[in-house]
Amino acid sequence: MTSNKVLVIGGGPAGLEAARSVAELGGEAILIEKRERLGGTPDRENYAKLTHHWRDASEAMAELASAVTSNANVQVKYQAEVKRMSGSAGNFEVQIEAGGAAESLNVGAVIVATGFQHFDPGRATQYYNYYSFPDVITLTDLEKMLKEHNVVRPSNGEAPKKIAFIQCVGSRDRQIGNEYCSKVCCGIASKQAIELREQLPDSKVFIFYIDMRMYGYWENEIYWPAQEKYKVNYIKGVISEVLRKGDQLLIRGEDTTMSRPMEVTMDMVVLSVGMEPSAGTRAVAQLLGIQQNKYGFIEAGGTSGLDPVATSVPGIFVAGAASGPSDLDDSISEAGLAAARAVASVRKVMA
Amino acid sequence: MAVKYEKVKAVEKEHAVVDGVDVSGHWNRMFEQRVIFEYTPELIEKVASIPNAESFANCYQCAKCVAVCPVDVVGNYGPRKLYRYAQTGTDLTEAPELWLCTTCANCLRVCPKEVNMVKIMPAAREQAILDGKFVPPELQQAFENTAKSGNPLGQPQRKRDAWIQNAGVPIPIIKDLGRPVDVLWYVGSYPSYHPRGIDAASAAARIFTALGIDFAVLGKEEKDDADSQRLAGEKGLFEMMAEHNIATFNSYEWKELVVTGPHELNAFKNVYPKYGFERPVLHYTTFLARYLDQLKPLLKHEVNVKVTYHDPCYLGRHNGEYEAPRKLLEAIPGVELVEMSRNRENGYCCGGGGGGMWMDSFTAKHTKMRLSEKRAMEAASTGANVLAVACPFEVSRFEDAVKSTGNEHVTVNDILELLDRSMRGEQ
Numbered sequence: 001m002t003s004n005k006v007l008v009i010g011g012g013p014a015g016l017e018a019a020r021s022v023a024e025l026g027g028e029a030i031l032i033e034k035r036e037r038l039g040g041t042p043d044r045e046n047y048a049k050l051t052h053h054w055r056d057a058s059e060a061m062a063e064l065a066s067a068v069t070s071n072a073n074v075q076v077k078y079q080a081e082v083k084r085m086s087g088s089a090g091n092f093e094v095q096i097e098a099g100g101a102a103e104s105l106n107v108g109a110v111i112v113a114t115g116f117q118h119f120d121p122g123r124a125t126q127y128y129n130y131y132s133f134p135d136v137i138t139l140t141d142l143e144k145m146l147k148e149h150n151v152v153r154p155s156n157g158e159a160p161k162k163i164a165f166i167q168c169v170g171s172r173d174r175q176i177g178n179e180y181c182s183k184v185c186c187g188i189a190s191k192q193a194i195e196l197r198e199q200l201p202d203s204k205v206f207i208f209y210i211d212m213r214m215y216g217y218w219e220n221e222i223y224w225p226a227q228e229k230y231k232v233n234y235i236k237g238v239i240s241e242v243l244r245k246g247d248q249l250l251i252r253g254e255d256t257t258m259s260r261p262m263e264v265t266m267d268m269v270v271l272s273v274g275m276e277p278s279a280g281t282r283a284v285a286q287l288l289g290i291q292q293n294k295y296g297f298i299e300a301g302g303t304s305g306l307d308p309v310a311t312s313v314p315g316i317f318v319a320g321a322a323s324g325p326s327d328l329d330d331s332i333s334e335a336g337l338a339a340a341r342a343v344a345s346v347r348k349v350m351a
Numbered sequence: 352m353a354v355k356y357e358k359v360k361a362v363e364k365e366h367a368v369v370d371g372v373d374v375s376g377h378w379n380r381m382f383e384q385r386v387i388f389e390y391t392p393e394l395i396e397k398v399a400s401i402p403n404a405e406s407f408a409n410c411y412q413c414a415k416c417v418a419v420c421p422v423d424v425v426g427n428y429g430p431r432k433l434y435r436y437a438q439t440g441t442d443l444t445e446a447p448e449l450w451l452c453t454t455c456a457n458c459l460r461v462c463p464k465e466v467n468m469v470k471i472m473p474a475a476r477e478q479a480i481l482d483g484k485f486v487p488p489e490l491q492q493a494f495e496n497t498a499k500s501g502n503p504l505g506q507p508q509r510k511r512d513a514w515i516q517n518a519g520v521p522i523p524i525i526k527d528l529g530r531p532v533d534v535l536w537y538v539g540s541y542p543s544y545h546p547r548g549i550d551a552a553s554a555a556a557r558i559f560t561a562l563g564i565d566f567a568v569l570g571k572e573e574k575d576d577a578d579s580q581r582l583a584g585e586k587g588l589f590e591m592m593a594e595h596n597i598a599t600f601n602s603y604e605w606k607e608l609v610v611t612g613p614h615e616l617n618a619f620k621n622v623y624p625k626y627g628f629e630r631p632v633l634h635y636t637t638f639l640a641r642y643l644d645q646l647k648p649l650l651k652h653e654v655n656v657k658v659t660y661h662d663p664c665y666l667g668r669h670n671g672e673y674e675a676p677r678k679l680l681e682a683i684p685g686v687e688l689v690e691m692s693r694n695r696e697n698g699y700c701c702g703g704g705g706g707g708m709w710m711d712s713f714t715a716k717h718t719k720m721r722l723s724e725k726r727a728m729e730a731a732s733t734g735a736n737v738l739a740v741a742c743p744f745e746v747s748r749f750e751d752a753v754k755s756t757g758n759e760h761v762t763v764n765d766i767l768e769l770l771d772r773s774m775r776g777e778q
Contacts, residue, residue, distance in 0.1 A: 231392060236412060260387050
């Protein structure tokens with residue numbers, strides 16, 4: 001039986017925006033979310049402020065969520081996962097499990113918005129010692145501290161005086177298998193560096209990088225103020241290893257623009273971990289039978305290459321970081337496009 | 352194969368003893384540590400917190416400045432490097448690098464972040480002077496000369512107009528004239544005292560006279576503009592001279608102020624307004640280009656030379672005058688004008704600006720050759736046999752440079768001298 005309903009898988013920014021847009025376009029959406037809460041990774045990982053509009057992340061996610069929960073044309077199912085799917089565009093039979101109970105859904109189109117997960121720094125080929133040294137943390141660890149206004153060295157509970165960000169951890173690396181740029185880490189590290197300087201004005205903050213990739217307005221809204229106003233030190237040359245020196249961390253690398261080796265002590269090292277497809281993205285891609293690229297992200301672009309929300313299966317669309325590293329602006333834009341395509345697709349079948 | 356010049360940043364401890372061996376001297380730089388053990392953002396801030404030097408902190412290391420920095424061509428320099436030196440332990444206010452910048456402004460021309468060395472350097476130098484840090488002795492001497500004698504050469508003030516006697520035309524001194532004039536001609540220190548400067552000044556006097564210009568000079572009342580002293584860090588001295596000069600300028604009636612030198616142009620046109628002096632100021636090339644129609648019939652004699660013209664930084668980049676000097680040269684019958692590869696906006700600095708005029712010995716210790724030598728070689732490579740200039744600093748600088756680089760076949764002439772030669776024939 002054909003259906004005009006659109007199934008949205010994932011309750012993060014992309015999924016929320018897709019569901020809302022489907023409803024606003026006059027369609028009916030069913031949103032399923034694995035967790036018991038909406039808001040996706042920004043919520044789960046305790047994001048503090050959003051790059052690049054500096055909005056409070058909880059507040060912004062709550063807005064996106066309430067636009068969905070207050071909409072009569074969106075049905076939200078929590079603690080829900082896809083188990084099986086059959087059919088084709090206009091008539092998909094989807095078996096889900098929601099709150100422990102099996103359920104069968106008949107939908108006309110599917111939007112996959114299952115997102116990403118942060119790279120596990122234990123997999124880095126460099127000796128960053130994330131799991132050995134308490135004061136080596138990740139962007140997400142720091143984000144939580146910033147949110148709580150409690151940035152301290154995990155080793156001793158004291159405020160760090162010297163903090164180094166190491167860029168491209170888990171990204172742009174053939175050996176690790178993630179050859180792509182994760183796109184957002186330069187901006188997030190710079191945003192966090194600004195917040196660090198606001199919360200700890202006496203701290204010295206360094207960002208060690210290969211290239212600073214500050215797309216579009218991130219350049220003038222984040223990068224330039226970070227350096228010019230907040231006095232963040234950008235040093236070209238990524239760190240090769242983090243060692244222990246007394247109760248501090250010794251970072252070793254090359255200061256490339258000085259062509260000199262560098263061995264500098266830090267109180268805290270922040271690994272700018274990149275994006276990988278989430279477990280949910282990998283699992284859903286398998287269940288739905290949609291093509292993944294060599295990195296495990298959902299292959300998008302369609303045959304024309306100009307349809308960033310098309311998957312290999314007609315009637316199934318993808319939005320946000322499920323198809324590759326993506327910032328919030330991109331995720332939201334793709335969600336809107338995916339909603340438009342999904343609604344158009346069911347209308348075509350219904351007609 | 353050319354020897355690759357690799358100049359490491361010098362530590363230059365004045366006294367160093369290693370294993371009982373005294374290795375004092377600038378060559379002990381070989382003991383400089385290579386590993387960076389600490390970053391020192393506070394030393395960037397030390398500079399950036401000086402008023403007018405704020406933009407020092409804005410460098411994002413694109414390095415566009417380095418390739419166009421004239422000092423880097425003969426050494427290891429460039430604004431983006433100064434930022435890194437500060438970040439890695441160098442206190443710029445006590446480093447030799449503080450004194451190498453000629454404020455030529457080519458870096459600022461290309462800088463996406465508008466890091467302004469033309470403001471940063473004078474401010475940092477002034478701070479160094481105030482803090483009693485090292486100042487190159489020869490520069491100190493030029494400061495003292497200016498303060499005592501009214502000119503950096505240390506020549507007596509009473510002889511400032513002595514050159515007038517031999518100019519071959521009467522040169523009215525405004526005080527003696529006792530009436531308003533159209534043009535007050537500020538001659539400048541080097542044209543008043545330096546033998547080759549006097550040649551240009553005398554030529555200018557003859558040209559002005561031939562054109563029937565109603566002009567006069569200040570004579571013994573004229574004092575140095577001190578703009579280069581300001582850029583070298585002596586703002587106080589500059590203000591003292593400005594006070595004198597402005598009072599002198601204001602005590603006479605005239606319509607336009609014409610200057611022989613680009614540094615004077617910069618002082619009177621761009622800096623004196625901050626001190627309340629806002630009057631029309633023209634470099635002689637701009638002024639004479641206005642008289643081209645009257646001038647051309649006077650240029651009767653062929654001057655059969657191949658000329659290349661060196662854009663003075665303070666006439667070109669700082670004040671935007673590129674065409675007037677070329678128009679004047681092209682007006683001279685027989686002159687073939689050829690361009691050096693770096694010209695106009697991208698002209699290469701002679702090394703004389705920003706106080707470099709008085710720091711040649713100091714600069715020589717930190718560079719592989721003089722900027723004037725590099726430029727002289729560039730001029731010679733065009734095949735020109737005359738290097739034409741329009742700044743009184745340059746004649747002496749380039750005459751030394753053509754000799755020291757084995758290019759004696761290139762004659763250095765102020766544009767004024769070439770015009771005068773065409774007007775009067777070979778003397």
